[in-house]
Amino acid sequence: MSLAVRGLGVQFGGVTALADVSFAVQPGTITSLIGPNGAGKTTAFNAITGYLRPSRGSVLYDGAPIVGLRPSQISQRGVVRTFQKTSVFPTLSVEANVMIGLHLRGRAGLWRILAGHRSVRAEEARLAAHAAEILAFVGLAHRRQAEASALPYGEQRLVELAVALAAEPRMLLLDEPAAGMTGGEKDIVSGLIRRIRDGGVTVFLVEHDMRMVMGISDTVIVLNNGRVIAEGDPAAIRSHPEVIRAYLGAGAPRG
Amino acid sequence: MDVLLQHLINGLVLGGTYALLGIGLTLIFGLMNVVNFAHGEFYTLGAYTAFAALALAGVGFFTALGTAIVVGAALGGLCERVLLRPLRGESIDTTMLVMIGVWIAMQNAELLGWGGVAKTIPHPFPTAPLTLGPLSVAPLRVFVFVTALALIAAAHLLIQRTRLGRAMRATFQDRDTAALMGVRIGRIHTATFAFGSALAAAAGALLGPVFLVYPSMGDLASLKAFSVVILGGLGNLAGATLGGLVLGVAEELGAGYVSSGYRDAVGFVIIILVLLFRPSGLFARAERIG
Amino acid sequence: MIVLARTALAVALVTAPLWLASSYHVHVLIMAGIFVILASSLNVLLGYTGLLSLGHAAFFGIGAYTSALLALKLEWSFWLALPAAAALAGTAGWAIGRLALKLRGAYFVLVTISFAGVIALVSTNWMELTNGPLGLPGIPAPALGPWSLRTKTAYYYLVLAAAAVAYLVCARLVRSRIGRAFLALRENEPLAESVGVDSTHYLVLATVVSAAMAGVAGSLYAHYTRFVSPEVFLFSYTVTMVIMVVAGGKGTLAGPVVGAVLFTILPEALREATSWQWQMLVYGVLLVLLVFFLPRGIVPGLQRLAPRRTP
Numbered sequence: 001m002s003l004a005v006r007g008l009g010v011q012f013g014g015v016t017a018l019a020d021v022s023f024a025v026q027p028g029t030i031t032s033l034i035g036p037n038g039a040g041k042t043t044a045f046n047a048i049t050g051y052l053r054p055s056r057g058s059v060l061y062d063g064a065p066i067v068g069l070r071p072s073q074i075s076q077r078g079v080v081r082t083f084q085k086t087s088v089f090p091t092l093s094v095e096a097n098v099m100i101g102l103h104l105r106g107r108a109g110l111w112r113i114l115a116g117h118r119s120v121r122a123e124e125a126r127l128a129a130h131a132a133e134i135l136a137f138v139g140l141a142h143r144r145q146a147e148a149s150a151l152p153y154g155e156q157r158l159v160e161l162a163v164a165l166a167a168e169p170r171m172l173l174l175d176e177p178a179a180g181m182t183g184g185e186k187d188i189v190s191g192l193i194r195r196i197r198d199g200g201v202t203v204f205l206v207e208h209d210m211r212m213v214m215g216i217s218d219t220v221i222v223l224n225n226g227r228v229i230a231e232g233d234p235a236a237i238r239s240h241p242e243v244i245r246a247y248l249g250a251g252a253p254r255g
Numbered sequence: 256m257d258v259l260l261q262h263l264i265n266g267l268v269l270g271g272t273y274a275l276l277g278i279g280l281t282l283i284f285g286l287m288n289v290v291n292f293a294h295g296e297f298y299t300l301g302a303y304t305a306f307a308a309l310a311l312a313g314v315g316f317f318t319a320l321g322t323a324i325v326v327g328a329a330l331g332g333l334c335e336r337v338l339l340r341p342l343r344g345e346s347i348d349t350t351m352l353v354m355i356g357v358w359i360a361m362q363n364a365e366l367l368g369w370g371g372v373a374k375t376i377p378h379p380f381p382t383a384p385l386t387l388g389p390l391s392v393a394p395l396r397v398f399v400f401v402t403a404l405a406l407i408a409a410a411h412l413l414i415q416r417t418r419l420g421r422a423m424r425a426t427f428q429d430r431d432t433a434a435l436m437g438v439r440i441g442r443i444h445t446a447t448f449a450f451g452s453a454l455a456a457a458a459g460a461l462l463g464p465v466f467l468v469y470p471s472m473g474d475l476a477s478l479k480a481f482s483v484v485i486l487g488g489l490g491n492l493a494g495a496t497l498g499g500l501v502l503g504v505a506e507e508l509g510a511g512y513v514s515s516g517y518r519d520a521v522g523f524v525i526i527i528l529v530l531l532f533r534p535s536g537l538f539a540r541a542e543r544i545g
Numbered sequence: 546m547i548v549l550a551r552t553a554l555a556v557a558l559v560t561a562p563l564w565l566a567s568s569y570h571v572h573v574l575i576m577a578g579i580f581v582i583l584a585s586s587l588n589v590l591l592g593y594t595g596l597l598s599l600g601h602a603a604f605f606g607i608g609a610y611t612s613a614l615l616a617l618k619l620e621w622s623f624w625l626a627l628p629a630a631a632a633l634a635g636t637a638g639w640a641i642g643r644l645a646l647k648l649r650g651a652y653f654v655l656v657t658i659s660f661a662g663v664i665a666l667v668s669t670n671w672m673e674l675t676n677g678p679l680g681l682p683g684i685p686a687p688a689l690g691p692w693s694l695r696t697k698t699a700y701y702y703l704v705l706a707a708a709a710v711a712y713l714v715c716a717r718l719v720r721s722r723i724g725r726a727f728l729a730l731r732e733n734e735p736l737a738e739s740v741g742v743d744s745t746h747y748l749v750l751a752t753v754v755s756a757a758m759a760g761v762a763g764s765l766y767a768h769y770t771r772f773v774s775p776e777v778f779l780f781s782y783t784v785t786m787v788i789m790v791v792a793g794g795k796g797t798l799a800g801p802v803v804g805a806v807l808f809t810i811l812p813e814a815l816r817e818a819t820s821w822q823w824q825m826l827v828y829g830v831l832l833v834l835l836v837f838f839l840p841r842g843i844v845p846g847l848q849r850l851a852p853r854r855t856p
Contacts, residue, residue, distance in 0.1 A: 360829030
């Protein structure tokens with residue numbers, strides 16, 4: 001269940017987004033990826049989950065290389081990600097959103113569906129029950145029928161989380177899950193992330209909120225200018241000179 | 256060899272007008288992201304306006320051409336203002352459907368107004384062909400080609416050398432920054448649509464006398480315009496100019512050497528092949544996943 | 546209430562030839578039925594998967610020609626020609642689906658139009674196969690054992706059955722995980738991929754199913770009018786289909802049905818009063834008005850008026 005990234009490089013034309021990134025995410029942990037804006041964090045996510053083709057390097061999940069696979073194939077192996085910009089299925093209900101997330105949990109094929117076979121109905125009922133469980137877990141049971149795009153921002157992000165969880169990830173990549181949230185909402189999300197980890201899912205997240213990152217992470221990886229500059233537990237990272245320099249700028253007077 | 260050159264000449268004449276169509280559409284499609292299926296209808300409008308001016312009002316050829324351009328610009332501007340501006344921000348599918356509606360409405364209005372029988376536009380040029388050695392070309396076609404080139408040059412000048420052109424280019428490259436720099440995006444859109452439609456009308460007025468004028472002549476013109484846009488690259492004026500000439504020549508060669516029935520297929524095949532094999536190479540804004 | 550309405554509708558449809566005034570009216574219903582199948586097929590692509598294809602008449606035409614040629618030249622029975630027509634149209638759909646993988650939006654539309662344009666030109670020019678503009682006359686009517694389904698009444702029941710099956714196929718598809726995958730692709734493709742929805746697979750599936758259904762409609766049309774010409778590829782058929790789906794309500798099951806019936810009956814009713822140019826002109830204006838005032842179509846508009854029962 002571990003993720004091993006070695007020598008990952010991503011180039012856009014003349015711009016190097018990621019230069020030479022190597023790190024590992026240990027199974028069963030909450031690992032955070034932090035770094036100043038433009039450090040390449042979302043690019044790394046995109047390259048790992050198949051939305052970008054890296055120019056160089058390898059990504060191994062559970063020992064198997066996943067570079068070059070489509071995102072849906074990577075999801076099938078248990079690696080599921082969320083997106084930085086709020087990403088739901090906008091005109092569909094919250095329940096329908098989660099049902100789509102449960103796509104891989106269904107088996108019904110075209111012919112059985114067309115024939116109206118009763119195993120299809122049984123499966124649909126099973127999936128609907130499961131969707132209800134997931135919604136209860138994230139606290140959105142009362143919003144089942146609501147149109148996803150009509151929800152307030154914080155709840156939309158919970159829908160995103162519910163959809164990702166529905167896909168039964170063994171490793172969950174969260175791209176700024178707490179962005180734009182109130183303090184109370186962030187605490188809820190932190191709690192959910194802990195419970196997800198306790199359920200056996202490895203969580204790998206990108207986040208800017210340092211309090212949250214230091215509070216829940218087992219490991220913190222720091223990216224700057226497309227490279228890893230530090231990796232360790234929160235206490236070590238907090239006092240790491242390179243990290244401090246990256247965030248505050250070398251010799252920059254703070255006023 | 257002579258036959259080849261003859262085909263080339265005919266192809267260039269046709270290509271010049273295709274270039275006009277293409278330039279107009281590449282501006283509209285490129286700048287406004289509107290799939291203008293009614294583009295061919297402005298072409299038809301230009302042809303019928305020229306017919307009305309020449310056959311009914313009896314004015315001179317250049318006056319007729321000028322009238323067609325003005326009518327095209329006016330109706331284009333009106334169309335943008337009334338139909339497209341309120342829909343700015345909607346998905347491309349929505350504007351596409353609206354333009355399809357305009358297309359159908361305009362074509363059938365023309366059918367009702369002028370009847371389905373094709374009309375010939377009288378022209379003041381002698382019918383005896385000019386001969387240059389083994390090649391012969393009708394004076395009308397020479398005039399069409401020269402005028403088309405002049406209009407293409409004028410279009411290039413407008414885009415490259417005037418304030419309006421600069422504003423249009425800025426809007427195409429980065430709308431938000433252009434707006435912040437004081438460019439009135441709404442006006443630019445109206446101007447672009449009007450300009451593109453005027454070029455289409457000019458193409459119609461020029462080709463009308465060469466061929467016949469009938470209400471559905473715009474259908475193929477629209478698609479060929481898209482073909483030129485795809486060949487030359489979205490928003491690329493030089494590309495559209497070259498693409499138009501290439502399409503004209505390719506059609507003539509195809510009709511001459513392969514089969515005249517499949518002449519119109521050349522444009523379709525270009526669209527399919529280019530989009531299949533070099534969609535991002537020729538496009539600034541190819542849509543991709545993720 | 547709804548159950549009562551549905552039963553009444555079913556009874557009315559099944560007994561229609563008995564109470565309709567003339568066989569002309571039955572003819573109109575037959576055409577409406579064929580268009581129900583056609584509009585529903587376009588709805589799968591346009592309404593549910595979110596792919597605007599303006600080449601749908603190509604699948605209709607391919608189905609019509611395939612069925613006609615198999616019946617005329619190889620003397621196949623209608624009951625074999627119809628599935629073959631669906632299969633060939635479905636294959637063409639597969640080709641378009643593979644094209645869609647790289648293209649979306651306007652570029653996909655252009656490719657579908659070009660594809661339809663090339664097919665139309667082939668049917669006009671390949672005289673040896675299709676008899677060109679002269680068309681293929683004398684297509685045999687289907688036979689059920691010793692009975693020929695030549696009469697309008699008999700054909701009406703055939704089309705009614707086919708339309709019912711088409712509706713059922715759409716309903717079952719839409720309410721399944723396949724239907725949800727289509728919706729997911731329409732709503733947010735990157736998100737769909739992230740939860741394991743293989744966009745390649747489902748886009749191609751949508752176009753194949755859609756095209757095959759259109760092919761069925763084409764076959765039914767060919768064996769009804771018993772004459773097929775390149776006119777089946779006319780863009781006006783595609784336009785009519787698009788209006789039916791958009792006006793009826795894209796992305797709903799009842800939408801294309803309502804649209805198809807409305808826009809088959811309306812032109813026939815107006816046939817005496819106006820010419821088809823006026824009709825098409827009205828269609829054009831109507832399309833513009835719909836986009837502005839009723840963008841989701843008639844059926845969703847009605848649904849908003851009716852009280853919602855919570856499922």
